[in-house]
Amino acid sequence: MGLLSKKDAKLILDPLADDNPITIQVLGICSALAITAELKASLVMAISVIFVLGIGNVVISLIRNIIPSKIRIIVQLIVVAALVIIVDLVLKAFAYELSKTLSVFVGLIITNCIIMGRFEAFALGNGPWRAFLDGIGNALGYGVILIIVGFFRELLGSGTLFGIPVLGDPIAKTGLYSIGYENNGFMIMPPMALIVVGIIIWVQRSRNKALIED
């Protein structure tokens, strides 16, 4: 890669697979369970987190030398909360329709442990550019899992993708439904998200034995 040095590229690429925040670090599980019943919601959440974590990491990194260590967690919380609220306000004023879709996620973003985790583990000890890459990388890793889970849950639970029916009409019995296929109602319940995440973890670790802890 010409644009990024090898070390910098690692910051973006590692969290996508071998150091994924959800499947390896097991952070951010709560929101991954809550909003992945639909692909669209997963995508919106992924984009929001990329945005917040990218900028949040830079802000924390810029003020890392003046943050008192005793109250650093509170400071991090304030930064992410203020950031999310300002974004929400701006959207409400200039893109009202979009803000209605997003406002559901505001609370979930503030309490997302990936964000606090990256602030604490990375941004506090690294410069703004590296912190920015780390934020984008981890948010992408989070987003990828969200979208995979959302894809399977919406497809198997509702027979749609992005709200568009892809398997036929379950009531009129067309497409796959005409040969006796049924939507699995369990898939839209949060516990099934946990099982899907579990399967991803299993697949990932059986492909790369180095990831298995003792």
Next chain:
Amino acid sequence: MEKRTDKNSYTIIFAIGMVLVVGSLLAFASASLKDRITTNRELERQQNILYAMGINENDESNAVFVSTEEAPKLFSEYIKKQLVIQGDKTTEDNEAYLIDVKKEQTNAKDGKERRLPLFIGEREGVTYYIAPIRGKGLWDAIWAYVAMDDNMVIQGAFFDHKGETAGLGANINKRFFMDDFIGEDLMNNGKFVGVNVAKGNADPLNIDKTDNEVDAIAGATITGDGVSAMLRSELKLYVPYFENLKNK
């Protein structure tokens, strides 16, 4: 040696400084965007009311409002009267659509008389009575605009929510749910019963319009119960108005 940033005095000064900076930043953002946000909200109300009486740009499966540019014009064209019902008194008020239902509910709790807004719209010779209502979902507020005819049969409904679960309760603002209400009778044998969002409904295709039931959304039990409760308790308040209408 103790670091400068570990001192108590530094910590306190930093905390105060941070609160001041972030606080004023948020206050500034909120104050400077307030007007635009209020306008957006008012336009949304007009869009919602028009949606309930069937003035919308729905495509095959999605709910689409009329554009914000057109909303004020269409609103004054189709909404013939805006009423405020207070006890036995009914007065006209051209800004009734701005009445905050949440505030009125709090007032009623405090023992004050509640003002009930009602919008009367006319489209293609049919009269619609549209009531704004508000209730509780699983996580936060839910609300609706319900258009009825003079017999309290639902002619159209728009539901929305503040923070229901995406993909589950949040689907109350989707057409497959809202359209089920069209044609449902709120009355049963001359008595008000509302419309129940029912699990285990024997009529999932919603062919029977007099059973006072619509099919629930799987995985959204509490939101659905909230919708039932909201329709029952809020629309009930409008029953005297409709009875008066008939006795006239």
